Amino acid sequence: MKLPRRGLYAITQPEGKTAEQVIAEVEAALKGGAVLVQYRDKQAVDGEGLAGRLLRLCRSYHVPLIINDSVELALAVGADGVHLGRDDGNIAAARVKLGADAIIGVSCYNDIARATAAVAAGADYVAFGRFFPSGSKPLAAPAEIGTLREAKRSLPVPIVAIGGILPENAGQLLAAGADLLAVIGGVFDGDPFEAARRFRALF
Ligand SMILES: Cc1ncc(COP(=O)(O)OP(=O)(O)O)c(N)n1
Ligand SMILES: Cc1ncsc1CCOP(=O)(O)O
Numbered sequence: 001m002k003l004p005r006r007g008l009y010a011i012t013q014p015e016g017k018t019a020e021q022v023i024a025e026v027e028a029a030l031k032g033g034a035v036l037v038q039y040r041d042k043q044a045v046d047g048e049g050l051a052g053r054l055l056r057l058c059r060s061y062h063v064p065l066i067i068n069d070s071v072e073l074a075l076a077v078g079a080d081g082v083h084l085g086r087d088d089g090n091i092a093a094a095r096v097k098l099g100a101d102a103i104i105g106v107s108c109y110n111d112i113a114r115a116t117a118a119v120a121a122g123a124d125y126v127a128f129g130r131f132f133p134s135g136s137k138p139l140a141a142p143a144e145i146g147t148l149r150e151a152k153r154s155l156p157v158p159i160v161a162i163g164g165i166l167p168e169n170a171g172q173l174l175a176a177g178a179d180l181l182a183v184i185g186g187v188f189d190g191d192p193f194e195a196a197r198r199f200r201a202l203f
C-alpha cells in the first residue's frame with residue numbers, strides 16, 4: 001500500500017492490554033481517521049499473532065501497517081513496511097528483504113544529516129523527535145522544531161514528528177512542516193476515536 005502524505009500516524013500501546021483491547025482501540029483510531037498505523041510492542045509475547053490481526057484490521061480500512069524494529073516480523077506477516085531506529089538495522093538490507101514497494105521509515109531524532117543519508121539510502125519517510133516530553137519514551141532526547149523546517153525545505157519525503165504530541169500542541173509542528181504526526185499516548189491514553197478525530201481536524 002502507498003504511504004499517505006499527511007495525517008495521523010497512530011502507534012500501538014499494547015503494554016498490559018489483551019490483544020482484543022489493542023485491536024478495539026486501534027479500530028477506534030482508524031474510525032476516527034488515522035491514516036497510518038505502527039505496531040510497536042517492546043514486550044511482545046505473541047507479536048506475530050497480534051501483528052497479523054492488526055494487518056487484517058488495517059487492510060479493511062485501506063490503511064498501511066508498519067512494524068516497529070523488526071524486518072523479520074514485517075516479512076513474516078506481510079506488513080506494509082518497517083520503522084527503523086538507530087539500533088534496528090540497515091535500510092538497504094531492509095529494502096532487499098521487503099522489496100521495492102515496502103514503506104521504510106527511519107528515526108532521525110534531531111539530526112538532519114542522518115535524515116539526508118536515510119533518504120539517499122531509500123527511506124520513504126523520516127521521523128524527528130521527541131518534540132515534547134513523552135510518557136511512552138521518557139528518555140527520548142529532545143528535538144528542535146526548527147529541525148522540521150529544515151527537513152521540509154531540504155528533503156523530498158514526508159516528514160514525521162513524534163513525541164508527546166497532543167491535538168493542543170500539534171499545530172506548531174504542522175506549521176513547521178510536519179506531514180504526519182506519530183502519536184501513542186495522545187491517542188491511546190484516552191478515547192482513541194475522539195482523539196483521532198481531533199487530530200484529523202488539524203489536517
Ligand atoms: C514514527 C516513529 N518515529 C520514531 C520512532 C522511534 O524509533 P526508535 O528510535 O527505534 O525507538 P523505538 O520506537 O524502537 O523505541 C518510532 N518507533 N516511530
Ligand atoms: C517511540 C518514540 N520515539 C520518540 S518519542 C516516542 C514515543 C512517542 O509516544 P507519545 O506520543 O506517547 O509521546
Ligand SMILES: [Mg+2]
Nearest residue numbers: 069084085088
Ligand atoms: Mg526502534
